[in-house]
Amino acid sequence: MTEMNMVGAINDALHLEMERDDDVMVLGEDVGVNEGVFRITEGLLDKFGEDRVRDTPLAESGIVGVSIGLALYGMKPVAEVQFMGFMWPAVDQLSSHASRYRNRSRGQYNVPMVLRAPYGGGVKALEHHSESFESVLAHIPGLKVVIPSTPKDAKGLLISSIRDPDPVVFLEPKKLYRAFKQDVSEEIFTEELGKARVVQEGEDITLVGWGAMVPKMVKAADHVSGEGISAEVIDLRTIYPYDEETVHESLRKTGRLLVVQEAPRTLGFGSEVVSRAVKKEMLSMKSPPMRATGFDVPFPLYKMEDWAIPDVDRIVKKIREAIGW
Amino acid sequence: MGIELEKPESPDMIQILDKDGELVGEEPDMDEETLKEMYWWMFYARKADEKALKMQRQGRMGTFAPIEGQEAAQIGASVAMKDDDWLVPAFRELGTYLERGVGLEKNYQYFMGDVRGNEIPEGVNNLPIAVPVSTQIPHAVGLAWAMKIKGDEGAVLTIFGDGATSEGDFHEGLNFGGVLNVPVVFFCQNNQWAISVPLEKQTASDTIAQKAHAYGFPGVYVDGNDVLAVYEATKTALKRAREGKGPTLVEALTYRLSMHTTADDPTRYRSQEELDEWKEKDPLKRFRIYLKDKGIWTERWQEELEKKAKKKIDEAVKAAESIEEHSVEEMFEHMFSEMPKDMRDQMEYLKRSLEEKEIEEEQVEIKEGFP
Numbered sequence: 001m002t003e004m005n006m007v008g009a010i011n012d013a014l015h016l017e018m019e020r021d022d023d024v025m026v027l028g029e030d031v032g033v034n035e036g037v038f039r040i041t042e043g044l045l046d047k048f049g050e051d052r053v054r055d056t057p058l059a060e061s062g063i064v065g066v067s068i069g070l071a072l073y074g075m076k077p078v079a080e081v082q083f084m085g086f087m088w089p090a091v092d093q094l095s096s097h098a099s100r101y102r103n104r105s106r107g108q109y110n111v112p113m114v115l116r117a118p119y120g121g122g123v124k125a126l127e128h129h130s131e132s133f134e135s136v137l138a139h140i141p142g143l144k145v146v147i148p149s150t151p152k153d154a155k156g157l158l159i160s161s162i163r164d165p166d167p168v169v170f171l172e173p174k175k176l177y178r179a180f181k182q183d184v185s186e187e188i189f190t191e192e193l194g195k196a197r198v199v200q201e202g203e204d205i206t207l208v209g210w211g212a213m214v215p216k217m218v219k220a221a222d223h224v225s226g227e228g229i230s231a232e233v234i235d236l237r238t239i240y241p242y243d244e245e246t247v248h249e250s251l252r253k254t255g256r257l258l259v260v261q262e263a264p265r266t267l268g269f270g271s272e273v274v275s276r277a278v279k280k281e282m283l284s285m286k287s288p289p290m291r292a293t294g295f296d297v298p299f300p301l302y303k304m305e306d307w308a309i310p311d312v313d314r315i316v317k318k319i320r321e322a323i324g325w
Numbered sequence: 326m327g328i329e330l331e332k333p334e335s336p337d338m339i340q341i342l343d344k345d346g347e348l349v350g351e352e353p354d355m356d357e358e359t360l361k362e363m364y365w366w367m368f369y370a371r372k373a374d375e376k377a378l379k380m381q382r383q384g385r386m387g388t389f390a391p392i393e394g395q396e397a398a399q400i401g402a403s404v405a406m407k408d409d410d411w412l413v414p415a416f417r418e419l420g421t422y423l424e425r426g427v428g429l430e431k432n433y434q435y436f437m438g439d440v441r442g443n444e445i446p447e448g449v450n451n452l453p454i455a456v457p458v459s460t461q462i463p464h465a466v467g468l469a470w471a472m473k474i475k476g477d478e479g480a481v482l483t484i485f486g487d488g489a490t491s492e493g494d495f496h497e498g499l500n501f502g503g504v505l506n507v508p509v510v511f512f513c514q515n516n517q518w519a520i521s522v523p524l525e526k527q528t529a530s531d532t533i534a535q536k537a538h539a540y541g542f543p544g545v546y547v548d549g550n551d552v553l554a555v556y557e558a559t560k561t562a563l564k565r566a567r568e569g570k571g572p573t574l575v576e577a578l579t580y581r582l583s584m585h586t587t588a589d590d591p592t593r594y595r596s597q598e599e600l601d602e603w604k605e606k607d608p609l610k611r612f613r614i615y616l617k618d619k620g621i622w623t624e625r626w627q628e629e630l631e632k633k634a635k636k637k638i639d640e641a642v643k644a645a646e647s648i649e650e651h652s653v654e655e656m657f658e659h660m661f662s663e664m665p666k667d668m669r670d671q672m673e674y675l676k677r678s679l680e681e682k683e684i685e686e687e688q689v690e691i692k693e694g695f696p
Contacts (some may be wrong), residue, residue: 033594034521057491057527058458058519086457089493124387124438126416126586128456219689265671295671297656302387302438304656307675313684 001183006176009151009184010040010116013158014078016188018048021076024162025052028063028080028116037082038118038177064090064115068098071113076162084119084171085128085299091136098167099142114161118174120212120262121309124302131299132211132263135272137169138240144168144193145240149214151182153237156191164193173211194241198250202232205256205322208247208273210236213260213310220315229323239269247273248281255286256322262309265293287325292318333538335531336546338578341553344606346614353557357621363404363552364616365630367396367609370420372634373429374583376642377419377436381587385646389436390417394550394582397608398514399484400424401555401577405563406482411450411472413465413483415458417514421484425451429641437645440655450479459489462498462511469507469566480508480566482559488519490533499574503540508566510559511537511574514549516581521594537574549577550608553615580606653679 004012018024026044028036032055035042045053056063060081067077081087094115101109121130138145146161146168148154154172161168199218207217214235221231232250236243251257257277259270274289292310300308341350374393380386392399399420406412412425419432426449435442435454443453455461465483472479489495490513502509513533517524530536537544543565547558555577562573580603584591591600616622657664657672664672 029519030521032521035593037520037588055522055526058488058522059491059493061493062491088457126388126456127454216686219686223684223689266667295656295675296668297660300656301435301440304440304651305438307653307656307679311684312686312689313682314678316684317678317681 002186003181004151004155004184005178005181006148006151006154006172007038007040007178009155010158010172011042012184012186013155013162014041014044015047017159017162018044018052020188023074024076024078025054025070026078026080027054027056027067029056029058029082031055031080036080038174040080040116040172059089060086061089061093064093064098067113067115068093068101068111071111071167072101072109076112078114078116078162081115081117083129083131084117084133085131087117090115094137094143094167094169095140099140102166103142110165111167112165114158114168114170116170116172118177119171120173120175121299121305122175122212124305127301130305132261132294134171134210134239135263135267135269138269138272142167143240144238145171146193146238147171147173147210148237149173149176149211149235152184153191153197153235155184156189157193157237159188160190160193163190168193171211175212176215179215191237194238194243196243196246197235197237198246199233199235200231202230202254204230204254205258205319206232206234206247206250206254207258207260207315207319208234208236209260210239210269211262213262216310216312216315217260219312220319223312223316224319227320229319231319242272242276244276244280248277251277251281252284255284257285257289258292258315258318258322259289260292260310260315262294264296265291266296268293287322290318290322332531333535335535336544338546338548339554339558340548340551341557342551342611342615344550344611346611346618348615350554353553359404360616360619360621363400363556364612364622366400366404366420366424367552367612368630369634369637370396370399370423371609373423373432373638373641374419376638377433378583378587380433380642381436386433386436387438388586388588390586391581391583392417392419394603394608395514395516395579396420397552397612398549398555398577398579401552402482402484402512402559402575405556405559407479407563408448409450409477409479410563411452411465411468411479411481413452413461413468413481414454415461415485415489416454416456417486418484422451425449427451429637430644433641433645434648439645439648439651441648442645459485459492459494459498461485462489462494463501465509465511466498466501466505466507469502469509470505473505473507478567480510480563482510482512482563484512484514486519487513487515487517487524487527487533488522489513490536491527499537499540499572502572503542506569506571508569509572510562510566511572512559513574513576515576515578517578518581518585518591518595520585520589521591523595532576534574534576540572542572542574544574544576546576546578549579550606550611552608552612579608
């Protein structure tokens with residue numbers, strides 16, 4: 001075991017998979033010589049050379065489009081878009097092609113690529129550097145959307161994403177990149193895609209979230225435990241495919257649901273979680289499902305960013321509201 | 326008979342002042358006042374940029390994109406513009422904003438994380454900063470098209486960097502500009518580095534200027550550290566645009582002496598030798614020598630400018646740092662001409678939760694550590 005933060009764990013996963021499989025390669029802006037603006041790709045260019053670690057022109061649609069071609073021909077590209085806010089030009093390639101080649105060719109072709117991007121706010125960044133539109137990507141049929149919240153999960157989930165035969169968007173909550181360290185095995189290991197993780201068990205309410213909201217949910221659960229409320233915390237880890245079973249099993253026990261999402265409120269992934277819960281677990285529910293979310297405004301410049309993201313206070317108030325229903 | 330396939334020829338670089346301030350091209354017909362103005366704006370922009378970097382290092386300002394070394398490109402372009410022309414900027418154009426009449430306090434405010442810094446003063450024809458690279462280029466074409474349809478005077482100038490020329494919006498914007506034959510000047514500040522990616526990894530073209538030929542209009546390649554050459558080229562391109570002859574691509578070859586943004590460390594990817602070489606080509610230095618040779622620049626005048634710049638910068642810092650705090654309303658206002666009820670409800674919820682706030686998140690420790 002080695003203590004790693006999330007940056008180190010992702011870097012470790014890339015090193016291990018590139019050593020294991022010559023078809024795995026990395027491409028994107030500043031991923032080579034500069035080793036990534038967050039140093040995610042440290043040491044890769046030196047070890048694997050420019051054919052497999054490539055600084056590309058500044059063009060997100062190009063990066064993803066070229067990756068699709070590489071993947072179709074048998075490479076396993078791990079592409080990077082530097083910030084999720086700049087992903088929009090690439091969304092065309094994702095939705096028009098990466099997600100469709102298998103279906104369009106009746107299984108004859110597939111696109112085993114990963115698109116990595118840091119996402120989310122809370123780091124006092126410039127405009128377009130703090131967005132969370134994971135629900136848009138989950139809405140595209142044919143894409144898997146993976147979001148780790150710990151170093152260990154980041155490593156295991158990225159290795160699984162690279163080995164997955166279909167396109168995976170791997171979103172990294174940049175607020176958590178260096179937030180804490182964790183003991184992580186130096187060996188290769190995988191974490192199954194599409195499986196949520198019960199972070200802590202509880203009896204009275206189920207808190208569901210992903211990415212940088214997970215530590216906030218844990219803090220809120222800690223806080224309300226002093227008030228005699230026992231909260232179960234679930235980290236989805238993959239938002240598509242959605243692990244309904246783990247969430248619903250919890251709901252059958254607690255009877256209450258609060259989804260915490262950093263993204264704007266309307267049509268965030270929380271809407272899907274709530275909708276499924278209402279359909280299948282209505283009779284288990286003791287209170288209406290609730291959400292603590294961002295607001296329907298563009299992510300603001302940093303003087304207002306603390307307002308934009310759900311905080312522990314807002315999560316605690318929602319928990320109390322659900323319990324007191 | 327075989328077909329010969331050859332790389333296209335690239336244009337020669339236009340230069341009026343060489344790196345030592347020697348006249349090597351045709352001297353433009355400019356009065357002393359304009360020359361002095363140009364020098365002032367270049368000098369002021371550099372000092373304002375230096376101060377911003379200091380404040381960022383002191384934690385008084387957020388991430389921003391320094392302009393050091395690009396003053397001639399920015400001031401040469403904006404001085405060539407007329408007031409009824411429109412500026413469509415990217416995000417590394419402090420000099421241009423200042424010369425166009427956006428106060429320094431607004432620029433500082435923006436990089437202090439305050440969206441009110443984006444407000445454009447009455448009568449200044451600028452669009453606000455556009456961060457996603459190259460995305461503003463088609464907007465410039467749209468403005469120019471509207472100008473043409475309405476029969477208005479003027480032209481549009483849009484600024485972007487070398488990295489932007491790899492994006493689809495650059496190519497789509499230039500193609501529309503050519504097809505519609507509208508009054509627009511595409512101004513590329515080629516500072517040769519898109520964060521850590523050098524020009525030769527950005528494009529296989531020898532110059533960016535030659536890309537214009539593919540869209541059916543002229544491309545001009547100028548020394549971007551020579552304010553006179555930039556001014557002449559931009560003025561000519563704007564005049565051509567106003568005369569209804571269509572777009573021009575101006576490539577101003579310059580160099581980013583500082584970091585991409587304050588979050589960047591350029592020593593990771595480029596050499597001290599290269600940096601030193603470009604410091605020798607400093608745009609302010611060569612222009613000062615030229616002005617001194619003409620008897621315009623004196624030590625005493627320089628002292629006056631230093632004093633004037635310091636005073637203006639101090640005032641701007643004070644204004645930016647003493648602005649009243651945001652109200653919650655400001656996060657929700659300006660989304661639509663009228664606020665929908667749904668948004669008003671969200672705003673009221675946030676106001677209420679801030680008023681009733683009892684837990685400060687930073688003070689909450691996770692007892693067992695994060696699982």
